[in-house]
Amino acid sequence: KNNPGCAPGPRPWPIIGSLHLLDKYKTPFQVFTELSKLYGDVFSIDLGTSRCVVVNNFKLIKEVLIAKGADFGGRPDFIRFHKLFGGDRNNSLALCDWSSLQRTRRSIARTYCSPRFTSLQYDHVNDVGTKEIAVFLRELRKLDLSKPCDLKPLVLAACANMFTQYMCSTSFDYNDRDFKTVVRTFDEIFWEINQGYAVDFLPWLLPVYSRHMKKLSDWASGIRQFILARIIDEHRATLDHGSPPRDFTDALLLHLEEDPNMNWQHIIFELEDFLGGHSAIGNLVMVTLAAIVQHPEVAKRIQAEVDTVTGGKRRPNLFDKAAMPYTEATIWETLRTASSPIVPHVATVDTEIDGFLVDKGTVVFVNNYELNLGQDYWNDPLSFKPERFLSSSGKVVKPAHFIPFSTGKRTCIGQRLVQCYTFIILANLIQHFDIKRAGNLKLQPGCVAVPPDCFQLMLTPRRTTD
Numbered sequence: 332k333n334n335p336g337c338a339p340g341p342r343p344w345p346i347i348g349s350l351h352l353l354d355k356y357k358t359p360f361q362v363f364t365e366l367s368k369l370y371g372d373v374f375s376i377d378l379g380t381s382r383c384v385v386v387n388n389f390k391l392i393k394e395v396l397i398a399k400g401a402d403f404g405g406r407p408d409f410i411r412f413h414k415l416f417g418g419d420r421n422n423s424l425a426l427c428d429w430s431s432l433q434r435t436r437r438s439i440a441r442t443y444c445s446p447r448f449t450s451l452q453y454d455h456v457n458d459v460g461t462k463e464i465a466v467f468l469r470e471l472r473k474l475d476l477s478k479p480c481d482l483k484p485l486v487l488a489a490c491a492n493m494f495t496q497y498m499c500s501t502s503f504d505y506n507d508r509d510f511k512t513v514v515r516t517f518d519e520i521f522w523e524i525n526q527g528y529a530v531d532f533l534p535w536l537l538p539v540y541s542r543h544m545k546k547l548s549d550w551a552s553g554i555r556q557f558i559l560a561r562i563i564d565e566h567r568a569t570l571d572h573g574s575p576p577r578d579f580t581d582a583l584l585l586h587l588e589e590d591p592n593m594n595w596q597h598i599i600f601e602l603e604d605f606l607g608g609h610s611a612i613g614n615l616v617m618v619t620l621a622a623i624v625q626h627p628e629v630a631k632r633i634q635a636e637v638d639t640v641t642g643g644k645r646r647p648n649l650f651d652k653a654a655m656p657y658t659e660a661t662i663w664e665t666l667r668t669a670s671s672p673i674v675p676h677v678a679t680v681d682t683e684i685d686g687f688l689v690d691k692g693t694v695v696f697v698n699n700y701e702l703n704l705g706q707d708y709w710n711d712p713l714s715f716k717p718e719r720f721l722s723s724s725g726k727v728v729k730p731a732h733f734i735p736f737s738t739g740k741r742t743c744i745g746q747r748l749v750q751c752y753t754f755i756i757l758a759n760l761i762q763h764f765d766i767k768r769a770g771n772l773k774l775q776p777g778c779v780a781v782p783p784d785c786f787q788l789m790l791t792p793r794r795t796t797d
């Protein structure tokens with residue numbers, strides 16, 4: 332029964348609350364939109380043992396994320412999140428509660444993970460990306476392209492190398508066994524984090540999930556061993572305390588010595604977390620390709636754009652992005668239609684949304700699916716149309732309600748890297764190949780992840796100068 336003053340919502344069943352309602356559509360966010368028509372733009376819903384509130388329109392979403400961001404800085408206490416981060420989700424940047432430690436971790440990351448357009452870091456991102464693209468294209472040429480190919484492992488390896496080179500000044504051979512395993516494990520984790528499980532809301536189901544939980548802990552420790560042995564050890568041995576940091580890894584190690592609040596675990600987890608970001612980009616590239624093969628006219632327009640900008644004589648790089656608005660718009664349109672969920676927030680104090688009481692500990696779901704695909708926000712929202720992000724003068728424009736990386740104090744730290752590396756990979760792939768589908772494209776709505784073993788694609792080389 333709802334407390335007076337709390338937002339209305341469906342009457343919960345014993346034990347499971349309203350969990351059974353979430354199965355009605357392919358994504359829980361579609362269910363949230365349906366329920367908001369019955370109960371209003373902010374409604375309460377009990378999911379298992381968790382008291383939750385769902386916020387469904389842009390005005391109220393801004394109230395939660397910006398105006399009252401300080402009241403909603405926590406994250407849900409799912410057991411899976413603890414297992415993935417050495418037994419404590421507060422080791423994770425995305426899944427921890429807000430704290431002064433989190434403020435420090437975000438600020439160390441900012442210089443490296445949010446490079447500004449005119450900065451040296453931005454040049455460096457470009458340099459790393461374009462060098463790795465050369466390796467990636469060489470690897471692609473080794474494949475038998477007369478048959479459908481598994482592009483995902485190569486895309487992920489390229490993304491992983493862009494990240495390790497940029498953040499740790501090192502990269503790996505695509506056939507290095509340990510590297511391949513770690514890239515695959517990161518991808519398994521990315522898929523895992525994008526799935527919802529009953530045990531998140533019904534923790535007493537834990538014994539049923541014991542093997543699954545062990546798998547998560549094992550994944551995490553495998554990754555940690557690789558990062559320690561193949562990246563951090565060397566950095567520690569060659570760290571020059573008198574010089575500016577060479578990269579993000581150095582910056583973290585130097586910070587460890589200066590800041591009594593940071594310990595060794597924090598450093599390793601922060602590096603691990605950011606390196607893991609490459610999986611998000613690799614998956615976004617795959618989802619973008621899935622959209623493009625279903626809309627061949629989009630690939631044609633990207634090819635026309637890249638051919639004009641490069642004159643067909645060189646590979647595109649980040650400094651071509653401003654002259655390739657359609658390619659950039661295609662990435663935004665993919666982010667809109669894929670509609671990756673915003674990580675749930677949690678109220679850290681007793682507070683209110685739109686005048687309704689929200690108790691401390693309440694999980695808050697931000698219904699960004701509605702912002703991305705709702706009739707009230709877009710014309711013809713279900714169609715894939717990159718040009719919706721282009722102004723009449725051909726510049727990229729994004730409406731204020733479009734927040735694929737969220738907004739406010741917990742906004743995505745990796746969003747600039749996402750825009751840079753997704754652009755480089757996509758522009759180069761489409762420049763060099765005609766890409767067609769080769770069978771069923773397994774895609775999950777409301778999700779920017781594709782399964783670790785996903786669809787294959789047909790790649791036909793175009794006539795280019797290299």
Ligand code: HEM
Nearest residue numbers: 424425608611615671673674736737741742743744745749
């Ligand atoms: C497809 C690409 C990506 C998308 C759509 C995406 C989206 C998001 C969203 C929606 C959030 C939640 C913000 C909130 O709770 O209000 C988030 C958080 C975060 N993202 Fe991303 N992200 C992507 C890639 C990346 C990458 C590549 C990195 C790292 C380099 C990264 C690092 C983070 C971190 C550290 C947080 C947690 C911030 C915090 O809780 O304080 N993300 N992201």
